[in-house]
Amino acid sequence: MRFDGKIVLITGGAGGIGRATAHAFAREGATVVLAGRDAAALAEAVKEIGSDRADHVVADVTDPASAVGMVETAAGRHGGLHVAVNNAGILGAAGPVADIDAAAWNGVLAVNLTGVFLSMKHEIAHMRAHGGGAIVNVSSNIGAHGRRPGLAAYAASKAAVSVLTRTAALDHIGDGVRVNAVSPGASDTPMSLLPGETPAGRAERMRATPSGRVADTAEVAESILWLASDASSHVVGHDLVVDGGVTA
Numbered sequence: 537m538r539f540d541g542k543i544v545l546i547t548g549g550a551g552g553i554g555r556a557t558a559h560a561f562a563r564e565g566a567t568v569v570l571a572g573r574d575a576a577a578l579a580e581a582v583k584e585i586g587s588d589r590a591d592h593v594v595a596d597v598t599d600p601a602s603a604v605g606m607v608e609t610a611a612g613r614h615g616g617l618h619v620a621v622n623n624a625g626i627l628g629a630a631g632p633v634a635d636i637d638a639a640a641w642n643g644v645l646a647v648n649l650t651g652v653f654l655s656m657k658h659e660i661a662h663m664r665a666h667g668g669g670a671i672v673n674v675s676s677n678i679g680a681h682g683r684r685p686g687l688a689a690y691a692a693s694k695a696a697v698s699v700l701t702r703t704a705a706l707d708h709i710g711d712g713v714r715v716n717a718v719s720p721g722a723s724d725t726p727m728s729l730l731p732g733e734t735p736a737g738r739a740e741r742m743r744a745t746p747s748g749r750v751a752d753t754a755e756v757a758e759s760i761l762w763l764a765s766d767a768s769s770h771v772v773g774h775d776l777v778v779d780g781g782v783t784a
């Protein structure tokens with residue numbers, strides 16, 4: 537029970553990787569607070585995990601007031617905040633750079649980058665005033681590590697999350713707040729399907745990769761738990777790639 541008595545906030549907690557991560561933390565003794573925009577999806581995820589171990593808060597991470605409310609609600613209801621997983625993200629519009637609509641670009645950056653910044657800003661402020669904590673940002677192997685034509689906004693946002701993670705880690709390790717990132721490769725959620733692709737088609741595409749398959753969301757979750765746990769206590773500002781060797 538690595539997280540007995542710990543309060544863990546997970547943005548995008550009703551989605552694929554977020555939900556698997558919430559299950560994993562709850563199994564290890566944590567109380568998880570799932571955040572996202574869709575109240576019904578969050579309530580369903582809480583029911584699945586068990587309302588004795590899970591709670592939800594409706595929040596839009598792109599909105600400054602919503603982000604601070606999310607952190608205050610999670611910590612206020614449960615008496616603290618020890619771990620935060622900033623996982624909310626969107627793929628956004630695909631296409632070559634010259635054809636990307638500026639509003640679509642801004643929309644991706646708002647969720648994937650500004651959302652992580654706003655969430656971290658308030659999580660760190662709480663943690664440094666209450667004895668420290670651990671933060672894991674969910675980036676992507678398409679950001680700092682990989683190449684993927686047609687996903688410029690997503691790739692740029694995720695590369696920025698990896699850099700933001702390192703900077704925040706250096707800024708706040710002295711406050712007792714450890715910040716790291718996990719960069720998954722294609723994982724078993726709809727986000728890893730190319731437009732119009734079926735899971736079977738994706739499996740065929742993945743056979744050409746080193747591991748020959750997509751990641752199970754539980755494998756990504758396990759890396760997040762390790763970075764959030766005391767087992768990684770001297771790991772600071774790291775970006776852990778979990779992609780079966782795609783970027784090796």
Ligand code: NAP
Nearest residue numbers: 548551552553572573574596597624625722723725727728
């Ligand atoms: P997902 O199932 O679509 O989950 C994304 C979650 O983000 C949803 O629960 C969504 O909830 C939430 N979200 C989106 N916009 C939000 C906003 N403005 N405010 C609050 N929550 C918001 O996707 P996933 O595959 O689990 O991805 C999770 C993370 O892993 C993302 O950051 C993604 O970029 C990253 N990742 C995924 C893969 C992959 O292959 N799946 C690979 C690399 C990286 P609401 O819509 O209810 O708000």
